[in-house]
Amino acid sequence: QSILTQPPSVSGTPGQTVTISCSGDRSNIGDHSVHWYRQVPGTAPKAVIYLDTQRPSGVPDRLSGSKSGTSASLTISGLQSEDEADYFCATWDGGLSGWVFGGGTTLTV
Amino acid sequence: QVQLQESGPGQLKPSETLALTCHISGAFISSSYWTWVRQSPGKGLEWIGSVFSSGSLSYNPSFQPRVTFLIDIPKNQITLTLVSMTLGDSAVYYCARDSGPSGLTDWGQGVQVTVSS
Numbered sequence: 001q002s003i004l005t006q007p008p009s010v011s012g013t014p015g016q017t018v019t020i021s022c023s024g025d026r027s028n029i030g031d032h033s034v035h036w037y038r039q040v041p042g043t044a045p046k047a048v049i050y051l052d053t054q055r056p057s058g059v060p061d062r063l064s065g066s067k068s069g070t071s072a073s074l075t076i077s078g079l080q081s082e083d084e085a086d087y088f089c090a091t092w093d094g095g096l097s098g099w100v101f102g103g104g105t106t107l108t109v
Numbered sequence: 110q111v112q113l114q115e116s117g118p119g120q121l122k123p124s125e126t127l128a129l130t131c132h133i134s135g136a137f138i139s140s141s142y143w144t145w146v147r148q149s150p151g152k153g154l155e156w157i158g159s160v161f162s163s164g165s166l167s168y169n170p171s172f173q174p175r176v177t178f179l180i181d182i183p184k185n186q187i188t189l190t191l192v193s194m195t196l197g198d199s200a201v202y203y204c205a206r207d208s209g210p211s212g213l214t215d216w217g218q219g220v221q222v223t224v225s226s
Contacts, residue, residue, distance in 0.1 A: 035212030044216040101154035
């Protein structure tokens with residue numbers, strides 16, 4: 001069972017907006033930056049959001065991140081078929097002194 | 110551009126020892142932090158441990174005392190050793206560049222490890 005809680009799946013139609021949530025506690029999300037990764041099955045994860053809200057170069061501004069308290073969210077607007085993938089959140093946990101991850105959310109467009 | 114390449118055996122028997130190597134190119138191993146993560150359908154993503162630029166090591170207590178990292182600076186690679194493998198250790202093992210507060214910024218392609226009798 002993953003330390004961070006994500007919904008197993010979300011879905012939307014092209015053009016719609018979807019939000020993926022990530023819930024933790026004070027020792028992880030409450031005290032450290034959240035990062036989001038996109039993973040196509042069979043390939044390596046790739047960062048889409050870091051430091052809660054920052055987009056790496058090449059990531060479209062349709063993707064945005066936010067954080068409040070012990071929860072974070074990834075929002076994808078103007079859904080496109082190529083957005084279909086698994087998305088997971090990650091952050092540092094001060095109690096573990098290591099990385100913790102969400103269970104991943106499968107986005108279906 | 111930093112590139113990471115994991116290599117090692119794809120199949121092991123229970124009780125055997127896993128040795129995986131992460132070769133790093135595009136950056137000196139001593140210039141950054143490096144982290145091992147594994148991913149399995151049943152357990153999701155799990156942090157195995159991290160190597161810091163100072164050379165210090167940090168392991169997930171869930172993997173101790175079975176896990177060891179060995180840093181080879183001349184070869185610019187890190188070897189992960191996990192002893193007493195069980196069926197539950199079957200997973201895809203990744204190494205990643207750990208940029209601290211900025212997250213795990215670069216990942217290797219991963220290596221599938223299957224434990225089966």
